[in-house]
Amino acid sequence: MGTIVERQKKDGKPSFTAQIRKKRKGKVILNLVETFTTRAAAKSWLNDMESNLNRKGGMERAVRAKARKSVSQCIEEYSAASPFSFGKSKSQMLSTLSRLEFGAQSIDDLTAADFIDLANNLLKGIQAPPTDPKLDTPSHYTLKPRKPQTVNGYMVTLGTLIRYGGPICRVTMPVSEFEEAMRTLKHHKMVTKSNTRSRRPSLEELDMLMEYFHSRHQANPRIVPMHKIIAAAIFETHRQGAILSQTWNDYDQANEQIMIRNMKHPMQTDGNDMLLDIRKEAQSIIDSMPRTDERIFPYNRDVISRHFTDACKLLEIDDLHFHDLRHEGISRLFEMGLTIPQVAQVSGHRSWQSLQRYTQIKQKGDKYANWKWWPIVATDH
Incomplete structure (x- = not known):
């Protein structure tokens, strides 16, 4: 007893x-x-x-x-076993799934219906308890509906655990149940792939943004020089995180190259360092930056994103994302007549399939040849 x-x-x-x-x-x-x-x-x-x-x-x-092990236990073991750190998005999604009620379920017992219920709850906008207990308030759990593309990201991330985590967690994963659920979710369009964006900023839109940010920086030189960050995003053709993590030690001015540390990759980001070409236009922007920090652009990623989003709203520039600046830069290189290998050596893409989605050709030649902002973004003020 x-x-x-x-x-x-x-x-x-x-x-x-x-x-x-x-x-x-x-x-x-x-x-x-x-x-x-x-x-x-x-x-x-x-x-x-x-x-x-x-x-x-x-x-x-x-x-x-x-x-039996819970979903959250398996997520923890699967994450700990990986020799490489996951990207920000994958880590965030796994953390959310682990903290939902779904995370407490025995992974052995999951059925196709359980996976469909999870997708439904994610679509409705159910929120997991916050990682910080101080933020655990009733308002935190207000439903924030997600798009089918976003839910697809969660399900695909969960799918990597279901398909490959069995030997690591020493459990029999419900692979067939998950696959059956995904077929149903796709059939009902509850999960869909992200649409390929073709949005590029016009020169008029860039003029508005550059004028806005440059005038603010002239009024207060201590604030982030967003006009230079925008130019760097276009002419370096790298992601925001890569631009903000670059150091002076990684910049080889003489050989026109720059090392991008931990370059984002779907299979292996941590340790994925790539030595890439950097063109004269991007060099001129980098060379204009003061060497007051080990980083070339020593600014906070969230601050950059917020400034850009707020400016677009204020200037009524519709549906423009910071990442679209990378699309603009890569498409420009193709418009100038560069070959696929030449563009890839600048952007860091490893295949035409991954590079193709960034190319929206609209003209021939370089529309930035006489860009009026060159004298400003290439000077040290």
């Missing part, structure tokens, strides 16, 4: 912890513990559990159930 231990909580009220321990050949094979607010509830739980264990095969079923 199990035991019940009474303890006093901090508020002075009693709690009753019920425990059942079963041994076989001197080794504990099952340890069940639950805490209740009343002794009667604890005793009732003990009686029910003992009754279940005494049934035919009850002990074996309980031992197997205890040995």
